[in-house]
Amino acid sequence: MSAAVAPVLAMDGLFKAFGGVVATRDVSLDIRKGEIHALIGPNGAGKTTLISQLFGALRPDRGRILLHDQDITGLSPAQRARRGISRSFQITALARSMSVLQNAVLAILAQDGHAFSFWRSIQRDAPLQARAHELLRSVGMHGRAGALVESLSHGEQRLLEFALAMAGDPAIVLLDEPMAGLGHEEGLEMTQHLARLKGKTTIILVEHDMDAVFGLADRVTVLVGGTVLATGTPAEIRANPDVRNAYLGDDL
Numbered sequence: 738m739s740a741a742v743a744p745v746l747a748m749d750g751l752f753k754a755f756g757g758v759v760a761t762r763d764v765s766l767d768i769r770k771g772e773i774h775a776l777i778g779p780n781g782a783g784k785t786t787l788i789s790q791l792f793g794a795l796r797p798d799r800g801r802i803l804l805h806d807q808d809i810t811g812l813s814p815a816q817r818a819r820r821g822i823s824r825s826f827q828i829t830a831l832a833r834s835m836s837v838l839q840n841a842v843l844a845i846l847a848q849d850g851h852a853f854s855f856w857r858s859i860q861r862d863a864p865l866q867a868r869a870h871e872l873l874r875s876v877g878m879h880g881r882a883g884a885l886v887e888s889l890s891h892g893e894q895r896l897l898e899f900a901l902a903m904a905g906d907p908a909i910v911l912l913d914e915p916m917a918g919l920g921h922e923e924g925l926e927m928t929q930h931l932a933r934l935k936g937k938t939t940i941i942l943v944e945h946d947m948d949a950v951f952g953l954a955d956r957v958t959v960l961v962g963g964t965v966l967a968t969g970t971p972a973e974i975r976a977n978p979d980v981r982n983a984y985l986g987d988d989l
């Protein structure tokens with residue numbers, strides 16, 4: 738083992754129940770800087786509930802969440818976003834009648850803490866425009882800067898959401914099923930874009946597409962019944978008999 742590096746994000750004994758249903762049972766997990774950490778598990782395993790606690794939509798009943806060693810358990814989603822916890826936007830969060838570039842500008846302004854500004858002065862703000870173009874370039878969408886969002890394919894919209902989540906260079910990005918609803922080609926394209934971020938961005942990836950998970954992840958955590966069954970490299974997870982049992986013959 739290399740010398741311990743403080744994790745970007747640490748979950749410490751998280752517990753969350755809905756009435757009698759325990760959705761998160763004593764989950765403790767460290768997310769390392771620069772890793773793509775996949776969360777997998779059968780339906781109802783508690784993946785969404787755990788992610789919701791990380792970005793702040795849900796409060797755990799017990800346990801703590803630490804970002805760079807600071808306790809953020811009591812912070813609102815907006816306060817966490819300002820500290821660098823970013824979540825992939827849903828398509829509905831895109832301004833559909835605006836251009837790709839305008840959406841990128843708005844995401845950067847929001848991340849900088851400007852609620853609104855005069856559009857004309859924004860258009861003349863060369864550094865801001867350059868940052869927006871750079872953001873689009875990071876996901877290979879700079880050639881589409883002038884296109885209206887409503888004219889984009891489903892896969893392009895997904896990529897744009899992802900680019901917006903990257904605005905402001907977040908400490909960690911929570912990606913909830915980025916492959917959902919994408920065709921085969923679009924899924925491969927998204928996988929390639931995510932692969933380029935390996936080592937540069939810290940990502941928690943919730944995804945049902947096992948090819949994408951095992952192709953992209955540095956480490957995988959398997960949740961079953963709200964509990965961490967195993968955490969390890971893709972090879973370790975693939976070889977783990979408990980994991981194989983949990984998936985009851987599903988082809989990992």
Ligand SMILES: Nc1ncnc2c1ncn2[C@@H]1O[C@H](COP(=O)(O)OP(=O)(O)OP(=O)(O)O)[C@@H](O)[C@H]1O
Nearest residue numbers: 755758759760778779780781782783784785786787
């Ligand atoms: N708001 C809620 N009220 C009551 N029960 C809930 C609520 N949200 C989740 N649950 C329950 O908590 C458990 C975990 O659900 P969760 O959606 O987190 O699982 P998941 O792993 O994301 O599943 P999927 O892969 O199907 O999206 C399930 O038993 C679910 O029915």
